[in-house]
Amino acid sequence: MIQIEKLTKRYGDAERGVLVLDSLSLGVASREIAAVVGPSGAGKSTLAQCTTLLERPTSGSIIVNGDELTGLRESELRLARRRIGTVFQADGLLSRRTVAQNVALPLEYLGVTRAGIRSRVGDLLDRVGLLDKAQRYPHELSGGQRQRVGIARALALRPSVLLSDEATSGLDPESTASVVALLKELRDELDLSILFITHEMDTVLAVADTVARLDHGRIVEAGPLVDLLRDPDSALGATLRPYRSALPAAPNETAWRVQYSEDAVPPNWIAELSTELGTPVSLLGASIETVHGRAVGHATIGLAVADAGLALAALRRLGLEGGPIEPAAAGSVDEAGPGIPATAVDRAPALEAAS
Amino acid sequence: MSAVLAVGPLASVTVPPLEIPALVLPALVDTLIMVGIVMAIVVLVGVPLGALVHNLAPGGLIEHRALHTALSWTISVGRSLPFLILMASIVPFTRFITGTNIGIAAAVVPMSIAGIAFFTRIVENSLRSVPVELVRVARASGASPLQIVTSVQLGEAVPSIIGGLTINTIAMIEYSAIAGTIGAGGIGYVAVTYGYQRFDHGVMLATIVILVALVAVVQLTGDRLVRATTPRARRDRANTPRSIPA
Structure with missing residues (x-):
């Protein structure tokens, strides 16, 4: 599970700087998909950057399975990042590597043996239903398939937390549905905590267990999806x-x-x-x-x-x-x-x- | 060949047509050796240097304003001097390194300096065209800066760098001809001493044909390599050897 506590991110100095995240707290339990929605400029991408530890928060903490990950040194951060898998909006696949080689990247960075990589990549591609495309190049795949490769890559290091940063944005409805179905399946099979950042309300209905609305760097409303939908005042x-x-x-x-x-x-x-x-x-x-x-x-x-x-x-x-x-x-x-x-x-x- | 006959009074100093190959071919070999050595040095130094400049720049992996400015200025100085002037101005340095200021060894030093400055900019420019999202993905995947440079930045830029290498190689063939004027040997030397100073049009024509052919071969090879390293550009996928997923 992942716990975000009092996360604050300010760009620039205290007086004239911009406060992008304002003491934001949010938790995602194991086997839960928590959606974060909000208009553009609300702080969604900064939240994503801070959660993946690519951006250092001004204050606050990110706690994964009880371990505090903020405040680590750069070399430790690199290890810590491996505990959180990220699926980005742009699939981010290397164009000169096959699907299998792309999924293998995080394992290569970690220094896994060739045999270990081969079996792990096979498992991952099987899981996302692309085993038959292992030797294809990214440009030969559809948008939805590429995003599935991105998901397989994000899962390569067996993270307990998956961050989906606008992962379905820009996909056609059919591809979105297949990616959403895959995420739900993986959540159940791998006990993942999924933080699903999006601006697409239809996708939230399909995927989320809980929803939080981000505005001006704060969570202004949050709760289980069905409860929110049944609350006439929400x-x-x-x-x-x-x-x-x-x-x-x-x-x-x-x-x-x-x-x-x-x-x-x-x-x-x-x-x-x-x-x-x-x-x-x-x-x-x-x-x-x-x-x-x-x-x-x-x-x-x-x-x-x-x-x-x-x-x-x-x-x-x-x-x-x-x-x-x-x-x-x-x-x-x-x-x-x-x-x-x-x-x-x-x-x-x-x-x-x-x- | 009519050009040779038309020379008339100077016919005694022109090389007979049948002897031109014996003059020009060893010179071609010299040129190939010179350019080959220079390009090896240029790639070995230029690729890391280009990656360094790119990543010292604002937004790079190891951002450092002062170092970037210093390095960038140094390269710009190397780029801004016309080759003939660069060559002449570093003669003492060349003699210090090679012990001589004529011949292939002496030509390699200024050519390498000019080539490295050129290629560093080419590599930097190629790396700049790699989407930054790819770097973000690699960082999120736990890559170290060095791993990002090799797997993502250089890995993705390979076709573009090969294209740049082609341009650079052709420029070095040109520089080798300029170096020929100070006695570096090679095709340029033959063209200047026989074709220019002795008005030997036959030799001049032969060197021109060889240079054009050489540049064409380099360009063709470069284009093919670019295609071969770009999966999207490979037309015949079935015949492309596929590596085992690593």
Whole structure:
């Protein structure tokens, strides 16, 4: 596991310098994939550089399996770096070396024997499903395949922590899906702690167990992915699964926005709600899916009820949270609470306009 | 050959056409020896020096502003002197090293100095074109600075350095001709003493043909080597010997 404690990185001096990371703390347990998201300039790449020990933090510590890695001398740092595998955005493969020779690089640096390298590289390529491409050159592979080679190389020295620095950015959806599937598989097989830094929200939904949102060098919101998605007040949850525009409610109805908040939401909840309230329920917009096998989602429905409290209680019994959308309150920033991401604010008025 | 006959009054001092090969071929061998020795020295010194300059620069692996400036200036001085002047100005140094100031041994010293300065810049420029992300990946993989230089920087730059080596070799053939004027021997010496000073157009023509052919062979060989060391440029992959993954 990896523990990042009070990590601070400042470029330049104390008065005029730029504070890129501000006392950031974050932990990734073994067999956990923790995503860190945030807008560009939030400090994501500096966090990556400090985590891989390529950049010295101003203060704070990086602790891998109980060993403090910051504050080491340069020669010790080189050894310490081997405990953290890194997958970069650009695959970083050497163009004049075959796939097998690229994967062998960290082993060569370490001084592993030729026979040892050969068997280890074979295992690694088998694991990432590229054994048949061992003698190919990087330019003969697709983007997704190259990134798989990058993953095999990152795992060569059997690290317990894998840092993925925008590893799926720039890949097509299919390649992204295959890389994500591979990372999850490896996490389970090798007990890895994976720190997944990205700006792609869709990928976070597919890969992360926990999510942290980085802004201005601080973690402004963090938690297990499903919890965030089920929390109606979570700005990060709203950013991860934004509301799309919904149909307008009929004149006699009020538009409600409801969100799955429990596992046990019956799939036919609309029918059940309709029966319970004795009034039809109009479906104006919805997005339901499973994340880690658990249902998450939200819907915009039209209800013609006089007593909102009654409807709310009925919704709660079905495992849903929500309430009517007041056109007057629409788009109000206060409603969402502080720390709301710009994207969520931007999207809210569009939704209200539609409903 | 008509040029030889047209000389008329000077015909007595021109080399008969059939004897030209006997004059020119040993000179060619001298040139090859001279350029060969010089290029060996140039590569042995220029590659490490180029890597050093590149990595002492800001953003390099062993950044050092003062050392970089000093080294860079020294190289620039070597680069800025016209070869004839460089050669003449270091005669005492040449005599100190080789004990003579004529002949192949004496020519090798100024040619090596000029060649090293040239090649260091070529290597530096080749290393600059290696993407910095590759260095970052190697550092994250636990490579030492020396391992990064050899496996990543020089390893990736091989085709580019070979291309530069070709240019450098051709420049050295040219320098060897200039060195010929102070009695270094070789094709240049023959061209100057027979072709220029004795108006022997036959010899002059022969040396020109040989120099053109020599440069063409060097260029062709260089181009082939660049292609062979660039996986993307290899057309016929099936026939390329594949090494066992190391």
